[in-house]
Each structure stands twice: as structure tokens, then as C-alpha cells.
Amino acid sequence: MDISSIFYAIITMGVLGFVFSAGLSIASKKLSVKEDPRITKIIDLLPGANCGACGYAGCAAMAEALVSGKAEPANCPVANSENLSKIAEILGLEVTEKERKVAVVLCQGDTNNQKKKAEYLGVQTCLAAHLVGGGPRACNWGCIGYGDCIRACPFDAIHMSENGLPVVDREKCTGCGKCVEACPRNIIELHPISRHVFVLCKNRDNPKLARSVCKTACISCGICERATGGKGFKVINNLAEVDYDLYTKEPVLPTDKCPTKCIVIVGNPGET
Amino acid sequence: MNLLLIFISAAVVNNYVLTYFLGLCPFVGVSKKIGPAVSMGLATTFVMTMTATVTWLIYHLILVPLKLEFLQIVSFILVIASLVQLVEMFVRKVSKPLYDALGIYLPLITTNCAILGLALFMVMKQYDFIEGIIFGFGAGAGFTLAIVIMAGIRTQLELADVPEPFKGAGITMITAGCLALAFMGFAGLI
The missing domain is CATH 3.30.70.20 (Alpha-Beta Plaits)
Known part of the structure; x- marks a missing residue:
């Protein structure tokens, strides 16, 4: 084995990695699932502590429940009222002011x-x-x-x-x-x-x-x-x-x- | 005849799960019900067959001519990871309930040692291209067979009166052990 095999190795792996990632990125475009864009927005507004105080497994599960109407923003006791009202706005709900x-x-x-x-x-x-x-x-x-x-x-x-x-x-x-x-x-x-x-x-x-x-x-x-x-x-x-x-x-x-x-x-x- | 022999050898005699004890994680994790078990088996079979195909090509057309055989594990992992991503996207697109049922075990096919093991065995046994594909497909079929049998037994076990200390993981491991013993009986087949 001589020193050039290092370069071959780098180039080979680089090319392979590039080919596979290109393939995957095309596939992810073609096979993308239309997820409700509100879910990501709501996840950003929730506190992200995944404390489970709302009764769901974490903030992501809570966001899904919110969008599907199973939960109310007020079910999250952690988020501040500003974020809760923003979430309610995304969902088109009237926010009920809840005392902390x-x-x-x-x-x-x-x-x-x-x-x-x-x-x-x-x-x-x-x-x-x-x-x-x-x-x-x-x-x-x-x-x-x-x-x-x-x-x-x-x-x-x-x-x-x-x-x-x-x-x-x-x-x-x-x-x-x-x-x-x-x-x-x-x-x-x-x-x-x-x-x-x-x-x-x-x-x-x-x-x-x-x-x-x-x-x-x-x-x-x-x-x-x-x-x-x-x-x-x-x-x-x-x-x-x-x-x-x-x-x-x-x-x-x-x-x-x-x-x-x-x-x-x-x-x-x-x-x- | 040779191809049939390779297929049966990979699927039954040298069953990956029950003889080599590779890929136990999804074998135990997704064998609660027959439906998801079949899907998991099919997904793994697909990944195994594709892995065998692609890794054979990469190994014999790229790594061997460039004398880069030492890169086999790295490049095989790359292939497996990409394929699993592809399968994951596909399953998510086609069937959300199936995606939820497979849960964490679907991305975990990436780290399923049965698949890397398959690629390495294939190189070790110096199969040619067609033999490699049959070998991969056979291994997948064997995995499917094992996980479906296991799921069948476990659905029956739901109704059985299992002693308290053996409930859950304990009885699952004992069942897997008994199954492995049964599969040892195939050893004289070839």
C-alpha cells in the first residue's frame, strides 16, 4: 500500500457520499409527506421542555394534538401567555387568559x-x-x-x-x-x-x-x-x-x- | 441448484436471527403482532436485497480495483444508512399507520447488525453478483420467517397464563431460545 491510496480513499468515499446524498435529497423531494405546517410552528412556540405536564408524551405530541383539536393551548401550563396566544392565533382559536x-x-x-x-x-x-x-x-x-x-x-x-x-x-x-x-x-x-x-x-x-x-x-x-x-x-x-x-x-x-x-x-x- | 442452496442456507439453515443471533433488536421489538412483523420483515428484506446488490457493486467495481478493501465497513455502512433513509421516506409516504407501527425500529434497521453482517459475509464467501443478490434475499426471507413465527407465538402467549416472573421480556427471550433450538435441527439439511 502506498501513500496514494489515502487520496483514493478520500476521493472514493467523497464521491460515494455525494452520490448517495444526492440520491436521498432527490428522493426526499419526491417522497415528501405534506405535514401540516402549523405543527412545526407550534413546536417552536411551545416551551420545548418536554415535561409532560400537558398529559402528552412531549411538546411535539402536544403540537399534533393541538392541530387535530384534541388539546387546547391552555393545557400547556408552562408556556407563557404571549406564546399561548400566538398558538391560538395559528389555530384560529379564541385564547382564554389563564392565570399563571x-x-x-x-x-x-x-x-x-x-x-x-x-x-x-x-x-x-x-x-x-x-x-x-x-x-x-x-x-x-x-x-x-x-x-x-x-x-x-x-x-x-x-x-x-x-x-x-x-x-x-x-x-x-x-x-x-x-x-x-x-x-x-x-x-x-x-x-x-x-x-x-x-x-x-x-x-x-x-x-x-x-x-x-x-x-x-x-x-x-x-x-x-x-x-x-x-x-x-x-x-x-x-x-x-x-x-x-x-x-x-x-x-x-x-x-x-x-x-x-x-x-x-x-x-x-x-x-x- | 447452487442458487437454491444459497437461498435455503441463508434463509433457514444459517438463519441470521436464530443461528447467528444478529438483528435481535427488531426481532424482539416488532414481534408483538403479526401485521407489523410482516411489514418489518418485508422492509428488512428489501434493505437486505438492495444492500447485497449495491455493496457487491461497490466492493467489486470500486474498492477492489482501487485496492481499497479496507474501506468496506465504512462504505457498507454508508450504503445501508442511505437505503434505510429511502425506505423510511417511502413507508412514511405510502402508509402513515405502518410508519407509526414500526416506530423507532424502522430507522434502527440502519444499525441492524444483520445487514452489515450480510454484506461482510457476502464478501467473505466470495459470491458472484447473482449469488450475492440471492444471498441477501434469502437472508431477508429468513429474517421475515423468524420474526413472523415469533409474532405468531407471542400473540398466542398473550392468552397464556405466564408465571409472573417470566412475563414480558423473560418469556420472549425463552421463546427465542426455544426457536433457536428448533432451527438447529436444520443444520444437517445441507
């Missing part, structure tokens, strides 16, 4: 507030800790603090605070609900962005027990219910709940009335 939902962590039991129950040396996930004795923190209802929600978030919108409590970035959060599914204690919920008043506790134990495990537990004293005349808060099964139908967007209750400070204003009023 964000995840809210309904617990304040970080390592400062929540008592420590035991040393936990098992698998470092909330799910595992929840299954074997509930992890190191004392409250059986609150945050375990191993960040399953953070790992579940496809948008990097949840971070762990210094004291071990997940914090939602309300601007980045798209409301896809992955963290809600991931949390074994169900302390993360999706709420419309206009809601700002929350009872940040899920503990339904009796007041004494609740208070003994966490400084910021709801002790179902009922002061919130009395202060609002029953129109805004209700204590049900040892836990205060906000009645968002009656509660207006403006907070009427001074949150400092709550003795354990578990009624909190989350986010800034007026954010969208």
Missing part, C-alpha cells in the same frame, strides 16, 4: 423552627426518609428537607434555603407540578399567582403536639377565624385554612396576629 399558577411550599419547618427528632443516616431522599420513620425532623407533616422537589424541578425554580427549606422562585416557576408530585408529604401546592396569603403549615395534630415539634406550627387557636369574622379563614381539623373564594386579593388580616407566625404573605402583591 406557581408552586407554594406550605411549611416553614426549617432546621431553625422544626425540632430534630433523630439522626437519619439512610438514603438521602425525602421519599426514602418518609418511608422509614419520617427522617430526622420531628414533624410528621412537614418538610423533610432532602430536596426531592428540587431534583424534580425541570426549570431550576426551587432552591434549598440555608436552613434546609425549599424556596420557590416565583418568577421562574411555571406551575408544571413536578415538585407537587415529588413531595411525599404533599406540602407543595399549586396556587394562582394572585394569591398571597397562605397558612404555611400542614400539621393536623392537636395544638400541643404540633407546638412541641415546630415553632411555626398552626396551633388552631382560631384567632385568624375570629379576626376576619369567619370570612377568610376557617379552622378545620386542627388546621387553619384560607378560604380563597371569600378572601379578597388584598390581605385584610394583619399577619402578625397569628401567634406562631404561620400565616404569611408570599410573593409581592401585583406580580404576574
Whole structure:
């Protein structure tokens, strides 16, 4: 074998490659399938995260469902309203303005507030800790603090605070609900962005027990219910709940009335 | 007579799937129902026959005269990839349901080792042009035979009471093994 075979090799493969690619490009013209051009446009407008929050396998499947009329643009909880209205325009639909939902962590039991129950040396996930004795923190209802929600978030919108409590970035959060599914204690919920008043506790134990495990537990004293005349808060099964139908967007209750400070204003009023 | 011998040898005695264990991916993946299995077999047969034809031409008319035999794998892969693209476009154009049914396994014919294996065996056995084509067609027919038999068995298995640990992939592998044993019986045929 001499050096010229290198050149022969290059030329041969080049020519072969060219011939085949030319053949294929002709074939792709001849055999092209007329796909609905709207599908590609819609795929571009969808977020492309393939998170599956709409219930379809991915953004491409969602786009096909949109074009065939099986889905509505509002089924995608992730895309911003600007892109959704563009999609609706392509499909010739009236867009219904839907309020953005964000995840809210309904617990304040970080390592400062929540008592420590035991040393936990098992698998470092909330799910595992929840299954074997509930992890190191004392409250059986609150945050375990191993960040399953953070790992579940496809948008990097949840971070762990210094004291071990997940914090939602309300601007980045798209409301896809992955963290809600991931949390074994169900302390993360999706709420419309206009809601700002929350009872940040899920503990339904009796007041004494609740208070003994966490400084910021709801002790179902009922002061919130009395202060609002029953129109805004209700204590049900040892836990205060906000009645968002009656509660207006403006907070009427001074949150400092709550003795354990578990009624909190989350986010800034007026954010969208 | 010689051609018939080559055909039977490639299709039955040295069946690619059940004797050489090449191309198991589509064999397991598309053998749930008989319909798609037949289509997959036909698509593979087409690609195999075309591959045998084109690679024979390329090998004997281009690579051998230029003393570039060492390029055989590269150029064969090029041929196979292009042919599979062609088949994919064709299937998509002709039948969208079939395209959906074959799914990922259609482009995966590209990486189906049975097809590259076919091209390399053909060179190794020094067939002439006609023999090469028959060899490719026989291999495809053998693949079709194997995948259709497998699909038939699996549709029957749907109704069978398979023990819990063997469900799914387990029973499929056991079935494939039994089939391969059965095909060993053809070894004395030629």
C-alpha cells in the first residue's frame, strides 16, 4: 500500500457520499409527506421542555394534538401567555387568559423552627426518609428537607434555603407540578399567582403536639377565624385554612396576629 | 441448484436471527403482532436485497480495483444508512399507520447488525453478483420467517397464563431460545 491510496480513499468515499446524498435529497423531494405546517410552528412556540405536564408524551405530541383539536393551548401550563396566544392565533382559536399558577411550599419547618427528632443516616431522599420513620425532623407533616422537589424541578425554580427549606422562585416557576408530585408529604401546592396569603403549615395534630415539634406550627387557636369574622379563614381539623373564594386579593388580616407566625404573605402583591 | 442452496442456507439453515443471533433488536421489538412483523420483515428484506446488490457493486467495481478493501465497513455502512433513509421516506409516504407501527425500529434497521453482517459475509464467501443478490434475499426471507413465527407465538402467549416472573421480556427471550433450538435441527439439511 502506498501513500496514494489515502487520496483514493478520500476521493472514493467523497464521491460515494455525494452520490448517495444526492440520491436521498432527490428522493426526499419526491417522497415528501405534506405535514401540516402549523405543527412545526407550534413546536417552536411551545416551551420545548418536554415535561409532560400537558398529559402528552412531549411538546411535539402536544403540537399534533393541538392541530387535530384534541388539546387546547391552555393545557400547556408552562408556556407563557404571549406564546399561548400566538398558538391560538395559528389555530384560529379564541385564547382564554389563564392565570399563571406557581408552586407554594406550605411549611416553614426549617432546621431553625422544626425540632430534630433523630439522626437519619439512610438514603438521602425525602421519599426514602418518609418511608422509614419520617427522617430526622420531628414533624410528621412537614418538610423533610432532602430536596426531592428540587431534583424534580425541570426549570431550576426551587432552591434549598440555608436552613434546609425549599424556596420557590416565583418568577421562574411555571406551575408544571413536578415538585407537587415529588413531595411525599404533599406540602407543595399549586396556587394562582394572585394569591398571597397562605397558612404555611400542614400539621393536623392537636395544638400541643404540633407546638412541641415546630415553632411555626398552626396551633388552631382560631384567632385568624375570629379576626376576619369567619370570612377568610376557617379552622378545620386542627388546621387553619384560607378560604380563597371569600378572601379578597388584598390581605385584610394583619399577619402578625397569628401567634406562631404561620400565616404569611408570599410573593409581592401585583406580580404576574 | 447452487442458487437454491444459497437461498435455503441463508434463509433457514444459517438463519441470521436464530443461528447467528444478529438483528435481535427488531426481532424482539416488532414481534408483538403479526401485521407489523410482516411489514418489518418485508422492509428488512428489501434493505437486505438492495444492500447485497449495491455493496457487491461497490466492493467489486470500486474498492477492489482501487485496492481499497479496507474501506468496506465504512462504505457498507454508508450504503445501508442511505437505503434505510429511502425506505423510511417511502413507508412514511405510502402508509402513515405502518410508519407509526414500526416506530423507532424502522430507522434502527440502519444499525441492524444483520445487514452489515450480510454484506461482510457476502464478501467473505466470495459470491458472484447473482449469488450475492440471492444471498441477501434469502437472508431477508429468513429474517421475515423468524420474526413472523415469533409474532405468531407471542400473540398466542398473550392468552397464556405466564408465571409472573417470566412475563414480558423473560418469556420472549425463552421463546427465542426455544426457536433457536428448533432451527438447529436444520443444520444437517445441507
